[in-house]
Ligand SMILES: Nc1ncnc2c1ncn2[C@@H]1O[C@H](COP(=O)(O)OP(=O)(O)OP(=O)(O)O)[C@@H](O)[C@H]1O
């Protein structure tokens with residue numbers, strides 16, 4: 001084409017697992033802002049049309065230009081927010097994931113589908129001066145555009161101009177001839193409230209809360225990561241609220257992350273009732289257009305307080321002031337498939353990028369964060385008392401050995417439940433197994449119901465009656481007789497929530513029993529309904545899984561019973577103890593939070609276990625510091641860094657062969673380079689067969705993160721280039737949270 005000096009190539013990230021960009025030629029219509037990274041485009045990809053994001057502009061391509069296809073359509077008038085692009089690039093690099101897939105995952109569904117965004121500002125074009133037929137006679141397209149602009153004396157948005165088939169070149173030509181002028185208009189002015197930010201006054205802080213808040217106030221204008229280690233019910237939320245108030249007072253935004261089960265209407269109501277500025281929430285109940293609205297409100301700076309679960313970390317912020325991560329230890333911050341990111345860790349990166357404070361709060365901090373706080377990398381803030389004055393109850397261990405149980409409950413526990421109810425209070429029974437019983441067994445021959453597709457037993461359910469595998473969700477009818485020996489003596493082994501509920505109904509016929517687990521709360525809102533009823537305060541028993549254990553303020557509960565505390569004590573996963581201790585402490589923290597002191601009974605087969613003993617005597621804080629010492633000695637995270645390669649296939653041999661080759665190749669590469677990373681395995685995953693697929697692990701560990709990433713990156717590239725690897729499924733998990 002005459003006059004064109006360098007043809008640009010657009011490097012576009014596409015929703016593909018491939019860790020590379022794709023080259024396209026620019027479309028003939030130049031977007032009004034010019035070609036820029038961050039613009040969404042629609043491009044032909046294979047036989048489909050897909051939405052991608054321009055990531056780089058280049059002058060050359062490795063492919064001959066004749067083979068490049070052109071962008072079909074530009075979807076944005078201006079690039080997607082810069083901070084969002086930065087975060088996606090960071091996450092893709094850090095987690096060794098495809099950038100296209102990361103961008104795709106991190107944008108609202110509407111944008112993914114190619115819908116346009118309203119944007120914060122709009123460029124309006126107006127006709128100017130008196131253009132005549134003569135001045136534009138040699139440029140008919142410009143003449144047409146000029147006529148169009150004249151028909152719209154209030155201006156035309158650039159999108160409408162493109163829709164009429166005009167391009168940037170024509171607009172700029174008119175502008176040069178002083179026949180057109182552009183004007184930026186702000187569509188949604190930030191709604192800065194006049195007067196007080198608060199709808200209800202904040203609480204007067206106790207000394208510890210005030211100290212914590214003062215420390216945060218000291219450094220509102222820079223990167224300032226803080227761990228707020230505050231026992232359950234110590235008023236961490238009040239500190240968050242007052243930090244948000246300070247940040248909003250400066251006209252800046254706060255992004256608040258909460259765990260998946262923590263974003264209840266109660267939590268939202270607590271934030272909303274405090275502030276006069278709108279609090280926007282990102283949760284699973286939103287429709288796609290609503291989600292896009294929240295995104296735009298945050299990206300434009302219109303929303304000052306944004307609260308959401310894991311994926312909310314990808315919300316763009318026009319005016320970031322602080323990030324808060326509530327219950328920072330919570331497992332739901334880690335995504336377990338696709339882009340395996342940890343929202344708390346991305347929050348750290350993001351706060352650093354924006355140079356803003358980051359407040360991570362928990363009664364049971366992760367050992368990672370605690371280590372950072374104890375070693376001085378994070379500011380360590382502590383709350384050791386409850387405003388209600390009742391300290392969290394000590395765990396009373398009761399011995400499960402040699403005692404008869406009913407519905408999993410020991411006589412002492414049943415006695416305590418009865419006396420709590422007759423005192424007019426509520427009881428919470430925590431049992432980490434849904435269903436009726438963990439399995440069905442034959443008393444004659446010892447047969448147990450096993451899943452045909454997984455190395456796991458099937459759970460017995462009564463409502464409705466069936467056997468279900470909790471790993472692959474396969475279901476089977478209950479057998480009438482033992483499939484091995486035909487005996488009719490089949491019995492439920494152990495207790496799940498349904499069985500405990502049933503037993504309690506018989507023992508306490510006049511008491512309301514609420515069962516709360518994934519089965520009982522499948523219907524939307526049913527959990528909410530039950531929570532509302534519980535808040536009314538009538539004596540009742542709640543039987544539930546960890547859905548009940550965290551975050552809820554249950555003021556009338558004074559007794560907590562843990563049916564079995566032993567799950568994490570002797571598990572293979574080195575994090576199991578940490579997670580199980582966190583859960584126990586959180587459950588225990590539901591007791592006695594208001595006017596009355598609480599009691600926590602913990603049933604265990606290992607009443608002499610030293611870790612359990614320390615938890616019950618001195619609380620999570622003491623145990624956590626002890627566990628950190630053990631990790632230091634064993635050189636486990638946070639004293640080393642890990643990446644886990646998972647390989648799976650329906651063909652056991654194929655999975656094993658690939659895992660061996662990958663490990664071997666990596667070991668050789670490590671020998672040749674000076675990268676200080678160790679490669680362990682392959683080993684079978686703890687549950688090797690799941691849904692008829694065989695799972696193998698190769699583990700990478702390094703003392704320094706700077707040594708881990710090059711090795712992980714090399715391995716990923718090796719796998720991507722390896723044709724054999726396409727026959728299996730593989731994924732890399734940086735900082736894996738479980739070894740499952
Ligand atoms: N300074 C205060 N004065 C009086 N009451 C307070 C104060 N701070 C918090 N509270 C009250 O104490 C209770 C517990 O506070 P909050 O829910 O904030 O604790 P938390 O540490 O966030 O709890 P969790 O253990 O669930 O994480 C709430 O009812 C709250 O209103």
Ligand SMILES: [Zn+2]
Pocket residue numbers: 451452453454456469470471472473474691
């Ligand atoms: Zn199964």
